[in-house]
Amino acid sequence: MVQLLAADGTRTPHAELDAVLEESGLATPERLRGYYRDMVMIRGADLEATNLQRQGQLGLWASALGQEAAQIGAGHASREQDYLVPTYREHGVAWARGIEPWRLLELFRGISHGGWDPNELRTHPYMIVLGSQAPHAVGYAMGLQRDGVVGTGDLSTDAAVLALFGDGASSEGEVAESFTFAASFQAPVVFYTQNNQWAISVPTQVQSRVPLAQRSRGWGIPSVRVDGNDVLAVLGAVRTALDSARDGRGPVFVEALTYRMAAHTTSDDASRYRPAAEEEEWAAKDPILRLRRHLAQLDEIDEQFVARCDEEAHDLAMQLHHHIHGMEDPDPVHMFDHPYAEPHPIVDAERAEYLEYIAQFEDDPSADTATSEEGRA
Ligand SMILES: Cc1ncc(C[n+]2csc(CCOP(=O)(O)OP(=O)(O)O)c2C)c(N)n1
Ligand SMILES: [Mg+2]
Structure with a gap:
């Protein structure tokens, strides 16, 4: 496993990745402080989203707590011209790509059909299947x-795709089929698995008898396993893989070892299937704490900066709170507006049927009068 930052923040040299980080300018102290702020911000938004779900304001929330380095690192490792294809827990990746957190919350509130323009931000909509x-x-x-x-030889314009999926999803047939096509056509794609140790209640050991990173090798797809709680290792490995793919050298598979610190979603109770000791073990490997310790060792962070990040995260959480609490319920008939770009007879028929159905619940003014008169009598 490639690790550049130990849990206590100590930096381990790595000839190949250090050269990539140096050349790309991705690991300057200023950038590192930026990733620290990103991680604190997205964790603040994430915790607030869980609160909002508990207040009945979101239908569901899938927390990315603990996966911040794996996500902020991968998001920033991509170049602007790359296309990212996320799953449903990619809040840090979304943040790094410029997707505002309120868009994610609207999705989980069930009122947004897609969330953002995939072409504008070169990031595909969240995928649940x-x-x-x-x-x-x-x-x-x-x-x-x-x-x-x-x-073409120009890394600044050549493009690649980053396909993100979980350890559990990696067992799906579609992933195996994708490996086949990607290898056969030497497609410029990086498969990126955040192995957060669990697929709801199923541990990774049940998904695979070998480390997940080894799986793609049977297809001739080179792979690397990195410490996903180490933002530098993720940045270096994902940038290297994407640059190799964009350079025409075919697909790469990257497995980032991390941990889902929260339950699977707000509908899940992780204490039913995993021991508290495991959660404690991973709490000690917290990716945010690790980067802060590293910055402290470099003497590149001070208490004011840490406090300012916390304040900004609090402000973001409050903005999200007010935004979501202030939302009007959308007209339910809008759900028929976007399944197809053009009018469709089946959708039209379903819309008409639905309108007829909800009309039954509209208040009948004469019935109201009768009730109130009865009340007076
Ligand atoms: C095809 C399909 N089967 C089952 C589900 C239900 N489901 C949702 S999330 C999940 C577990 C996924 O685990 P993993 O891929 O490790 O991602 P994580 O949730 O850990 O981020 C399952 C089984 C689904 N969404 N799609
Ligand atoms: Mg998982």
Whole structure:
């Protein structure tokens, strides 16, 4: 496993990745402070989202607590021209790509159909059906090849795709099929698994008899396993993999070892299936704390900066709170507006049927009068 930052923040040299980080400028002290702030901000938004779900304001929330380095690192390792294909727990990746957290919350409130413009931010909508995004990602990557923006020798314009999925999703047939297409066509795609140790209540050991990173090798897809709680290792490994893919050298698989610190979603109670000792063990490997310790060792962080990040995260949480609490309920009939770009007879029929159905619940003014008169009598 590649690790550049130990849990106590100590930096281990790594010839290959250090060269990539140096050349890319991704690991300057200023950048590192930026990643620290990013992680604190997204954790603040995440905790507030859980609160909002408990207040009945969101239908569900899938927390990314503990996965901040794996996500902020991968998001920032991508270049602007890359296309990212996320799953549903990618809040740090979304943040790094410029997707405002309120858009994520609106999705989990169930009032937004997609959340953002995938072309504008070059980030696909969240995907809940496990593994389904892997073939989309490979197809997109093959499209990039055909557009002539792969392997031209210019890394600043050549593009690649980052396909994100979980350890559990990696067992889906679609992922195996995606490996086949990606390898056969040498598609510019990086498969990125955040192995957060659990797929709801199923531990990773049940998914695979070998480390997940080894799986792709049977397809001839090179792979690397990194410490996913180490933002520097993630940045270095994902940037290296994406640059290799964009350079026309085919797909790469990156497994980031991390931990889902919260329950699977707000509908889950993790204490039913995993021991508290395991949670404590991983709490000691907290990715935010680790980067803070590293910055302290470099003498590149002070108490004011830490306090300012905490304040900003608090302000963001309050903004999200007010935004969500202040939302009007959307007209339910809007759900029929976007399944197809153009009018569709089946959707039209369903809309008409639904309108008829909800009309039954509209208040009948004459019935109201009768009730109130009865009340007076
Ligand atoms: C095809 C499919 N099967 C089952 C589910 C239900 N489901 C949602 S999340 C999940 C576990 C996924 O675990 P993993 O891929 O490790 O991602 P994580 O939730 O840990 O981020 C399951 C089984 C689903 N969404 N899609
Ligand atoms: Mg998982």
